[in-house]
Amino acid sequence: MSKAEAKPENQFEPKIIAFLCNWCTYAGADLAGTGRKEYQANVRIIKLPCTGGIDPLFLIKAFERGADGILVSGCHPGDCHYNSGNYHARRRWNVFRPLLEFCGINPDRIQFSWISAAEGGKWVETINGIVDAVRELGPFESYQKLNTIGPETTGEATAASGETG
Amino acid sequence: MSKKIGVFVCHCGTNISATVDVEKVAEEAKKNNPGVSYTTTYKYMCSDPGQKLLRDKIKEEGLDGVVVAACSPKMHEHTFRNASKKAGMNPYHVEISNLREQCSWVHPDKPTGTEKSVDLVRMMTEKTRKDKSLNPIKVPVTRKALVIGGGIAGIQAALDIADAGHEVIMVEREPSIGGHMAQLSETFPTLDCSQCIMTPKMVELAQHENIKLYTWSEIESVDGYIGNFDIKIRMKARSVDLDLCTGCSSCWQVCPCKKIKSEFDMELGNRTAIYVPFPQAIPSKPVIDRENCILMKDARKRNIKPNDSKVCRKCLDSCPIAPVKAIDYNQVDEIVSEKVGAIIVATGYKELDDTSMYGEYGAGKYKDVITGLQFERLASASGPTEGEIQRPSDGKVPEIIVFIQCVGSRDPAKGCSYCSKTCCMYTAKHTMLYKHKVHDGHAFVFYIDIRCAGKDYEEFSMRAIEEEGATYLRGRVSRIYKKGEKLVVLGADTLTGSVVEIEADMVVLASAMKAQDDAEKFAQKLSIQYNKDKFLSEIHPKLKPVESSSAGIFLAGACQGPKDIPETVAQAGAAASKVLALLSADELEREPVVAKVDRLPAPIFSTCIGCFYCQRVCPYGAIEEEDIKARDGSTIKTVAKVNVGLCQGCGLCAATCRSKSVELAGFNDEQVFAEINSVEFN
């Protein structure tokens, strides 16, 4: 039974932005298509040559634009088309992820994975996994609220502190 | 100025249109996007009429950007870019929305698929708005190749390239070319004499008008990039003038240092201090071993120039060349520069000689425990025993001989997990060579598995067992110890489950093929990758097996991993053909998806601050330092610069740069930003 058919009314549909490397995960997503493997339609893919080319700023921007969850996925360690791009990327996430967590952003909203060009099945599982997980977490309202520039910024700051209504 | 973008939505028969309302996608693309000036749908965009439609509309509508919403860009990005190019549009203004593999095929619900498709098209339209014209990068090519290593791999590759009419520089660090193959006695599975097939090739190479040979030389440095490598070669002091010397042999006959272990004979024979490694050496001209020559030792000790030492001048005195002798004690290392367009690395392997690793086998302790290559020398007609199988300790012909396979291979406990691939075959060959020479002798072989997967290989090994009567025992040897004149081999026969004890006269270890000791350093010199065992890495194990991670550098032979001769020769030929393709034109064209460090007018010059993190992370050594100079010649600042010849377009530098001063063409900052920004979530 497909998830789409089972979709209850008014169910929250999380918005996921995926940053994929061209050589492994993007090809893996293609393979899922070739194999007609159905999965949830909540993800929007941004393709880059390599996960090593993903600046953490991309992730911040994605949240600013209203993403409820983010997927970053590339080649398995040792398989990088550019030898070491994914290793450098992994190092980046090793510090960036705890930083976001420290600032109160639920790390489950960002998922990192290695999906090879042969792993169409893993792609489907990963997408369904993150969509379900983020659906569980609900909309990323706290971040999305940051987007409103109220008429009184100072008043808003107070509101953000949660002390006044 | 705003772009005029055309959006072409493909039905792909019904592959897309069955689950995506393509008309609606086209309509939506036009509706709310100021950049889109034309939209249409078509049954098969990739078909000839589809491509014609694209070309026609580019011209008619004056489009300067195109989004094709169709299958994966991996399928037809090229097709549509080429079509646009034909219509006079820069092909890098074409983007593909992947509506098939990543939407219609995976989302059967039509409204859902349509909604997602609208998004996907919008994202690509936004990216297209920021696309910039890119032109293929043209790199000049020096039509000359460098081959590093003069074993069979290097010789084969060099000959192939030279025969095709290109100049080849060959660099070999030993005094002679020939490599390991020249050391072998016979070769499997045909048992033809190694030197008989090797030496003609060596001579051919030496005499080839297109090949310049540097022996007793090493690579000092490699700079530059594909098509344009600058090579510095260190010609080590040979102490012999190669032009003058005729190779008459008088010098090495008079040399008083006669007890130096011969490397070529795997230390089973001796050589002199001035020597040629073996009679068929190319060049057949000697070199003075500066470590062992008594004159050189004296000069070193007294810190004087060698020629000022008078301890021994026998070789010089014996040299018949006049008026200037061919021997020059004072010769020093010389660095020569060469420019080449391509490089083949054929640096070969090294036989495992780390005896400490297998102390239980007594290698190094017991003279009669020898390695595979040593056995080759014993069996060779030109070897120290002239082909007689005699044990090193006392010259006795061994009546019982034990071969142990997988020494240093397939042994994760010792840190070497890989299979050396050749040992099963050469051990079988050794048992045969032994039986051919010692008719009543008995050969035992301890093995883990017998892996003989080449053409005629299985038959060959079965012959060793069935016809030549070698006894194969499946199991490992735990210990070897000396008992009188015998070596007691304690092993297990796992097929019968019994412990085997053999009193042998000689033991041959089928030692592993290892990477060269300096493989790691060497790879770093060339900025190519290597694996955990220090074997050099090909960029793709299946589809690019001879290409290294640096463009223009190719791999041949056992430097990449254990290989036998046929495989090595085949790979050398493959590497040569890659080089020939590269050298076939004066220029090569490369995809313009490369990084660029910004340059601005004075007084800023570049926002790069020169921290060179990009240089550190670049897998290709493609980031260079550039001094920005003032009019008076002083340096204002040093900033990064991308060498487009080396850059492979991964974007690692761009993501590492904190000030975003580096961008990757085709995925530049504005393009990625536009894509993220176009996701209309709220």
Next chain:
Amino acid sequence: MIEELRKKAEELLKNDTVKVVFGYGEGSVPERTRPVFITKPEDVNKLTWNKYCVYNLTTYLKRQETRKLGKPAIIVKGCDARTIIVLLKECQIKREDVYILGVTCDGVGDPLATKCESCDVHTPRIYDDLVGEKKENKEVPFEERYAELDEYEKLGEKEKWEFWQKQFSKCIKCYACSNMCPLCFCDRCIVEKNQPQWIDSSAHARGNLSWNVTRAYHLAGRCINCEECQRVCPVDIPLNLLNKKLAKEAEKNFDYRPGYSVDDELAMSTYKEEDSQEFFK
């Protein structure tokens, strides 16, 4: 010690080893010192040394105004000297272009600065000349060095978010944090790049979050926790907590501490095959 410092400075200026000495002078109130740039030997008496010398003067190595003064001798505490090591490794200064006048230090600030509580560089690890009695650089255990973070790490996700939102909401985008930071040396900061504008320059909640997170991230594996960003923040955002958190992660994950050796590989420009990936799926 002041006298010794002055004598050294005088000597260096007199024999033309350096053109200028970057040091501490008396501040506008007794509880403050201020950076001084001594170019004449007769002015060395303006130099002082006391517990209020909290500044990390190495920030003046990046400023064109002070670079113009010529080759400097710079007075550095152990912590400041760590910055010099990072600057050397990041190609911002050449070793021969700066004379390092190290001072041994028991801690600065009143009350004692947080950075001093877990100091393990009482004696600088790099210097040309050392003033003050050499002190032992006792190692401080990992937990102790990052103890300050404990109470914040313990917070729940929502509390963390609220805490930082409250802090960031104060941000006025004056950029004192990055301007003061000796390691924020970009000519054009990423926030100043407006095509595209990755980080909103506005001081609203969205722009403040992306700015503060990015500033901290850009110091990952580099920040030596001199705490200058936090000291100079006019609205008192505890910025160093973010830096410290990243330092902790870099040390935990990569076994790396910046500014301790000129020979190591910079944490964020290298990798190890065995780097943690437990959070990968």
Next chain:
Amino acid sequence: MEKLLNKNKFDTLIAGLKKQGYKTVAPKKDNRLVTLEEVQDASEISLDHVITNNSIKEFFFPKTEKILSYTLDKNKVEMEEPKGFAVKSVIFGTRPCDAFSLPVMDKVFNWDCSDKFWVERREAITIVTISCDKSDSYCFCTSVGLAPDAKQGSDVLLTKISNDEYLVETVTEKGENLVKEMESVFSDPPGTPDRQVATVEEKFDLKKIKPWLDDNFEHDVWDEFSNKCIGCGACTFVCPTCHCFDIVDECTMTKGDRVKNWDGCQFTMFTMHTSGHNPRSTQGMRWRQRIMHKFKYYVEKFDSTLCVGCGRCSRVCPADMNISEMLELIETEAGK
């Protein structure tokens, strides 16, 4: 009108203001900072400080403010101006120097065209100032023609007369109305109140500054004094009279906001041209601009010094650059 306000009536006052629909802003202590921000009741108010860390400026000219929203359609642009930004409020407990910054800034925000965001907020907000009962060495209001109990810019001025009591003086009609609205919390003042007002030493003679500035655009002192400046904008942002701003569009494909943000002349980028040329290329030039603007250009244009002597810039300066020291230095130079 003069009245008396007892501290124990603060509660009633704040509650009363709330009831009357006022938003109340007052000094609030948080850790090391005392900031003017919205309070709900009097217990939040802190009065034990020299001056608040933030100035009164942000309540009239916020650090970030949306001035326009728009949506883009294929063929049209729709614009919407923000409404409701001027909220009826009382700023309670600000200092005379801050209050004085308002009339100074009125000139610039009403010159040429009038800035409706400023003007409407000025109308909506009533300023209840408390005279300074203490000062610190950074204060120099007396050097720029003000006093710790100056009335300019305030609607109501409170001055401490005992530990618990404040003398209430209405300054404007708006102030008088406010006092009337809250009549019940005030009582009659004593005949000869003992005004507890801080003393602020006069540091320089303002009259000598401008003539020197007129003649010394080029002078070594600019570079010498500012070489420790690290080029941050903290001084300009905490300043109650610095009023430069930048306008940016923050937008996606289909919609956006036009936003007005504080900017400052101490930033390198402030005067950077697209070409890369920067007419104020050194910190010395930027520092000179700050002084010139405050003590020469503004005086020439608006006949008013653009400095109220609050000393905030000196307090926050990361490098301990002290503006009154600079002015003292100018005075000395002028005397040479």
